[in-house]
Amino acid sequence: MAPALVTLLESKPLIAALGLATHAALAQGEPDASIWILILLGQSVYAALNFALISAGSVNTVFDAFVVTTTAFTVYFATIFTSIVIYRFFFHRLRHYPGPLLAKVTKFYSFYLTWGKVRYFAEVEKLHKQYGDYIRLGPRELSIADVDAVPVVHGALSKCTKGPWYQGGHHIEGSSLHTCRDKKEHRDRRRIWDRGFNAKALRDYEPRVMRHTTLLMDQLKERAGKTLRFSDWVNFYSFDVMGDIGFSRSFGMLEKGKEDQVIKDLHGSMEPLGIFRDIAWFTNLLLRLPVIQKTLKDFMKWTSHVLKDRKKVTPDKPDIFSWLLDPTEEEIPLHLNADTRLVIVAGSDTTASTLTWLMYELCKHPDQLHKLQAEIDRVAGEKTFLTCEDVENSPLLDGYISEALRLHPAVPSGVQRETPPEGIHIKDKFIPGNTIIWMPVHTIQRDARYFPKPLEFMPERWTTKPEYVVDKRAFLTFSTGPYKCIGEKLAMMEMRAVMANIMRNFDVKFAPSEDCDAIENQTKDTFTLTMGKLDVVMTLRGK
Numbered sequence: 001m002a003p004a005l006v007t008l009l010e011s012k013p014l015i016a017a018l019g020l021a022t023h024a025a026l027a028q029g030e031p032d033a034s035i036w037i038l039i040l041l042g043q044s045v046y047a048a049l050n051f052a053l054i055s056a057g058s059v060n061t062v063f064d065a066f067v068v069t070t071t072a073f074t075v076y077f078a079t080i081f082t083s084i085v086i087y088r089f090f091f092h093r094l095r096h097y098p099g100p101l102l103a104k105v106t107k108f109y110s111f112y113l114t115w116g117k118v119r120y121f122a123e124v125e126k127l128h129k130q131y132g133d134y135i136r137l138g139p140r141e142l143s144i145a146d147v148d149a150v151p152v153v154h155g156a157l158s159k160c161t162k163g164p165w166y167q168g169g170h171h172i173e174g175s176s177l178h179t180c181r182d183k184k185e186h187r188d189r190r191r192i193w194d195r196g197f198n199a200k201a202l203r204d205y206e207p208r209v210m211r212h213t214t215l216l217m218d219q220l221k222e223r224a225g226k227t228l229r230f231s232d233w234v235n236f237y238s239f240d241v242m243g244d245i246g247f248s249r250s251f252g253m254l255e256k257g258k259e260d261q262v263i264k265d266l267h268g269s270m271e272p273l274g275i276f277r278d279i280a281w282f283t284n285l286l287l288r289l290p291v292i293q294k295t296l297k298d299f300m301k302w303t304s305h306v307l308k309d310r311k312k313v314t315p316d317k318p319d320i321f322s323w324l325l326d327p328t329e330e331e332i333p334l335h336l337n338a339d340t341r342l343v344i345v346a347g348s349d350t351t352a353s354t355l356t357w358l359m360y361e362l363c364k365h366p367d368q369l370h371k372l373q374a375e376i377d378r379v380a381g382e383k384t385f386l387t388c389e390d391v392e393n394s395p396l397l398d399g400y401i402s403e404a405l406r407l408h409p410a411v412p413s414g415v416q417r418e419t420p421p422e423g424i425h426i427k428d429k430f431i432p433g434n435t436i437i438w439m440p441v442h443t444i445q446r447d448a449r450y451f452p453k454p455l456e457f458m459p460e461r462w463t464t465k466p467e468y469v470v471d472k473r474a475f476l477t478f479s480t481g482p483y484k485c486i487g488e489k490l491a492m493m494e495m496r497a498v499m500a501n502i503m504r505n506f507d508v509k510f511a512p513s514e515d516c517d518a519i520e521n522q523t524k525d526t527f528t529l530t531m532g533k534l535d536v537v538m539t540l541r542g543k
């Protein structure tokens, strides 16, 4: 048996054939979440073969055994890699789509694009200018900057599903509503979530929003006339609001004027997400390493503690978890930890970055700032403090927020979808099955075909100048279809309240030290945005 084993291992054609068969098998499915099993299997087979050769005495020395097995493994993996490269270049179903050569062979190309500045959306935008609307940006991935794709990829009747990017940490914390890939399970869970975001629920959240808005205004007033880091203060605000509305537990960041350690760690853990992006198998592999898992597990410890505490009380007014926690269940299901993180991340960084960008645009365009102040004065009458209700019907204010969201989408690279096995048609184009699709939101929302004068901050395009919105489908900032943002109305409520009260009470300008480099060039694309700083001076109006 053992001499036969040596013969087999030394037969290069046979080993190469095995390599080809392995590639053929891997190409059938989605091995991203199973690569770790393959690595373990490979190591075990390697060790077992060495052991078999040595114990059977079919080689003279241990070193000889290693030479035989290592040579066989080298031939095996070289065949797999060569076969993968040739297949992806010349035979792959996406071979006719243009794009950078390396991107056709490996997803590590996006790692190369993000390395350093972590601004993937900006790199993709350059590539679309070079290659057109449809680019192959990974072996089985397309980036599509054509709005006709929106209903087919994201619409209510779309057959596309969430891609492997969402698989990430399922093996640790289960799936959140956001990372849930099964359509039916998502629909069932979304129905429960919807109750926490309907008109009645939003009314119930209003006092909490107003409480934090008042506190923010107090803090800003205390710092009137001095340089203040606006990007930090809206960050404190949005996290405090989400903790309170989410599970009746504010982080107290507005009061302390500094970031909570839990949130600091959470932000720190998001950078790798920006760097490794959608190399799903690699991210999955990393998330199996104890050292990488630690941050997530520490955060889970915190969330399970928060949920246990939350379960013991019934808040006066319902919060989001009033709808998600089942009082009849003794144990808190694992996936609610992921949902807790979702509430915090989805609801906070997005709102804070939009408020920061809006403030940046207002400081850059004082004429627009004065126009908005005049509108808020009109709405406010004698009041100095405006409630959510006061400002819920100001198309002009909403136009300012929409314009900030258009120029600076909070999820700039868009979201990942995967085509069904039978593929999809977009106009005359056929997109084959199991193709990963990203629609680059930042690129699309700055496309002159959809928004003429795209780089101009022009809030009027949403009110008195509708000719500057040629195709509303291109406004993808909250996404669309069954997975669209559930928190859009809540976010609007918060942003209106903050902006209206700032406009009512303050004049604002860039701080003397502010050169705008950090916000313009150092804001990172970590799925949501990790904002560069913005320093402003706010002076009390009329003083």
Ligand code: HEM
Residues within 6 Å of the ligand: 177, 178, 179, 190, 342, 343, 346, 347, 348, 350, 351, 354, 409, 410, 411, 415, 416, 476, 477, 478, 479, 482, 483, 484, 485, 486, 487, 488, 490, 491
């Ligand atoms: C300016 C503010 C916001 C923006 C631009 C925004 C944007 C988005 C986008 C683009 C998605 C789709 C993600 C995907 O398909 O992968 C999404 C989903 C989601 N957002 Fe927001 N969001 C904002 C605020 C909020 C707020 C305040 C909440 C409150 C908790 C929230 C909760 C969620 C949830 C739970 C999902 C997942 C929905 C699902 O998969 O069914 N978002 N958001």
